[in-house]
Amino acid sequence: MQPISPFHLAIPVDDIPTNRSFYREVIGCEEGRSSDHWVDFNFFGHQLVIHYKDPEPGAELHTNPVDGKAVPVPHFGVVLSMEQFEALSNRLKEQEIEFIIEPYIRFQGEVGEQATMFFSDPAGNALEFKAFKNIDQLFAK
Helix, strand or coil, X not given: CCCCCCCEEEEEECXXXXXXXXXXXXXXXXXXXXXXXXXXXXXXXXXXXXXXXXXXXXCCCEEEEECCEEEEXXXXXXXXXXXXXXXXXXXXXXXXXXXXXXXXEECCCXXXXXXEXXXXXXXXXXXXXXXXXXXXXXXXX
């Protein structure tokens, strides 16, 4: 697989200090540039920016069924190595993060076997982190 260019993703948050702490302390992202209304993070080699946005009243989580689970849509995240996935999973459990979908192995024994987990940041943005047993099967059918 060829090297991947870093992506840039800007997401809305309703509280800069709380979400700044979450991405820095809970996820372990290094902080970059910032202002009163936004903060850059090194999100596993990618650029994630949290931007202040007034909360939307009544906004509810939408899900789609995948593998017998209610997967939140939209969501974002990163494909990690199995070692990174386990370390992050353990870190989240130690910090008593509430999972939308607890860490588990999806498609066990099949093409595309992967570990996955879903949780939300304090602003309600859904995140998925995953790790493939064989990274060469990232796009396999």
